[in-house]
Amino acid sequence: MSDEDKKSEPKIEAEEKAEAKAEAKVEEKVEAKVEEKVEEKVEAKVEAKVEEKVEEKVEAKVEAKVEGKAKVGKGEKPTKTSTSTSTSTSTSISIGRDDHLFGAGLGMTYVAWLLATARSLGFARDEGFYFRASSEYARWFNLLFEHPGMAMEKNVVDASWQANHEHPALMKSLFALSWHFFHEKWHVFSDASTAFRFPGMVMMGVAIYVTYLFGARVYSRRAGAMGAILLGLMPNVFYNAHLACFDVPIMAMWILCIYTYWRAETKGGVWRALLCGVVYGLTLDTKHNAWMLPGVFLPHAVLVHWPDLVAFPISVVKWIRGPKKVDVKASAPPPAPAAPAATLAVPGSIVAMATVGPLVFVALWPWLWNDTVARVQEWFNFHLHHEYYNIEFLGKNYWGPPSPKAYAPVMIAATVPTVTVLLFFIGAGDRLRSIFRRAQAYTARALSMPAPKGFAEKPDRVQGDVLLFLALAVPLAVFFLPSTPIFGGTKHWFPAYPALAIFAGRGFDIIASAFVRVTRWTLTGKRRQIGDALLAASVVIAPLAVTAHSHPFGLSAYVPFVGGTAGGADLGLNRQFWGFTTESLAPYFEKNAPRNATVFIHDTAWDSWARLVDEGRVRKDLRGVGTPSEALFSIVHHELHMAEIDYNIWVEYSHPTPDYVLTHDGVPIISVYRRGAPSPR
């Protein structure tokens, strides 16, 4: 061997070794890749098989059910329950005591938050009227407790319940009873106003509780919980939830009524149907928005029960016609048509709402006990011809109908936290898609074509989806009609918000599942819990921060994506109404007003001002007056159409400079003028 050979020998050996190693590695990688591919293919095949089998089974079950229904149509006893109870039960999760406790706990926590912040929120214009009316009703309740016979006399009833009789009595009765027991008798609340407001706050708790239950049953606990939380974290809702008014109560009753109907539909039973009637009566007795509820129930009932609704008249016609004439040579005579079902297949809940509902309504509104028809007519007329409340929208003051079409969508986008709106679109989009697929499958079946690829019919959650879409759409639809006045901004479509929140909860469900999927191998145990909590926090914390910060200027607050309060002012959106911000001037008056100073209270209702003074929320020696001419101090609530009052005061006080401007995030809410020269600064 030459030297060169000797040198090259170990080199060759090393090369060979490297080659072998590389080969082994390649082999290993190939093996791994093959494994992976095989696994993927196997999984895909398994998936396809599973899908196929599921489809087969579902088909079989559907057929069995269709047969069952056919038997019912023929007058045979159904194997399960009636049509209205059979389809959706399997889609709802089992809600137990813990769920009720959880939902109620969420509601109570929210009520506690409202109570904790109630003292710093002044009184809205309408609250003043309801305080007064409730005080009248409270006197009647007192009489009822002490001399029931006297309380029931016609003239006593009429005199007591005449106050504010343009609105039904349920909430005002609750305000009155709350004041009587929680303030006067048991001294639970030191402020009479908090006692008046308490039932309204509790109604917000009810809205949260029902939103949780509804969301949990239709979609999942997570969807229900997130929906309930997001419902409470809207600045406009938070503000209104404090008030002794009807907008939040009708939101609560709206969703409660729909939930009760849905439960009656899915579970069946006479008692549930009756309960539905009672709840509808209570809803009617809360606010006239209840008139729109048939717009939710009737289309839904037709959708769910149309086979029965169609089958009934057909069976009647067939029964009247008798057996078909056939060829006498036929071997066997045709069967006689079955007798029609004894009753038309209208859901019991709807029957109860149409019968029990009005009874409850009249029973709980003593004003209707006498001259019932005329007074009901008067109530309808008042609301059908309600005066128009003007409002600023995009820098323009709207004085009358038609409302701008963009009003409701823009105001929702500008006042509901953006992350909530985004979750809503995800959730609602998902459910719309499901409804669409369902409709596609139905059409395909009707045309004897194969169902859409990948679609398998399943126990029908679509009914819950449709009901929630109706619950959302009906209160909003009114605001797209040309004759509908704007009234008071967002509060008039609050009944749509629980459904919006439930869809947002569903949206969260979807993203939470996506999060679990991508992190299933990396996050386990405690880390998984932390990850889930952070995900939930990421969608809750901004709405929480925005809502908490908005107090006590909830109507001035706009979401950060439109620039917050200043962004709302830039866009020319309404900053407030009903003069509820007056209380926030208390520190200014405390420091600057001489004893017994007169204050022009502008948009503050007299009853609201009187209560501010009574409860020492503003200095007790201050005297409210009705014109700047009489006043040492004049205030202006900044609303576009109120600008003239500002200029009146300039003329009155001979200068255009406020002594103080109350702001929220730098945006003027109230200007205070002082007669004579403004205070030196």
Add this chain to the structure above:
Amino acid sequence: MSTDDDVAKDLPEGMEKLDEGQWAESTNPGTKARDPLRLAPAWRRWAFVVVPAVGIVELVLHLQQTHSVVPDRHFADAAQSIEKELKPDDLVLFAPKWVDPVGREMAGPNIMTMARSARPDETRFARAFELSIRGEHRPEVAGWQKTEERQFGGVTVTVLTNPSHAVVKDDLVRHLTPDQATAYRVDLGSGMEQPCAYNVGPTQSGGVYYPFGPATPGARWNCNGTFAGVSVIQDLEHDPRQCILAPTVGPGGALRIKFANITFGNSVHGHHSLHYDSERHATGEIVSLVFKSGDKNIGRAEHRVGTGWTGFELSTQELAGQRGELTVDVISRSQLRQYCFEADTR
């Protein structure tokens, strides 16, 4: 995000089928459950991140917006800085428009006079000091030339010069004082003048119910059913306009105001309007303003209801440089329309 169509996808996300037809949350992330997105592209698997990202951005924006509010004292500092150099024909205004009350409060009555706050238009101002926040600017001075810019914390003071400044010789609103003006109710048929009495009493201003109406000034000529005095009305854009409130007498009559010792220029320049609500509803007759000096007719300005705060310009070239009496007649076939006008000579 999930888009699969199969049965399980029709269940709530994160749910799996349990016994008795119930759904419950799938809590075991380690289970080898079917994963329809496992083979999906990464962007699709991670698309859900958009939602928490929006939530976090919303929070950050909220914190940024609530912590970057310009303190009122920055307006006070900015106002103080311009006070010494301010001339009577300088305009001071605040941007955006909604911050105007804060600006007026901080600047005080010496800077924010009625003439500036309730100006008829901007033509009479030679220079403007715009105190602005958030990078906003007022459209009224958009065409003016910027000469200087200063910063006071969050407030930017922009000094602008008016490229078409008109020098005002006399302003009828300032001239409506008992020593410089007299008012009459006139019977147009006979030409008879009934003098109005000048009184100073309490102003009558709007109450708590809409519509408030313009304030009836305390200092005014009372003219047997009508009056004349300086007030401030809101125009159709809700802006304040200081003017002479002169409710119309009605058919066959006029309200006449004689301004003594007026220095004439090349024109009489002015504006007029009815009360906001009348303009909004656009009902009623035309209101005419007839200008005369001695026997010389200067011209007639007609206000059509519904047009809002509108301007007029009448030539007085023949009288330019002279001093004399200027007579203004307010005529309308409608009675007691809340009509307001202003005019100057320039």
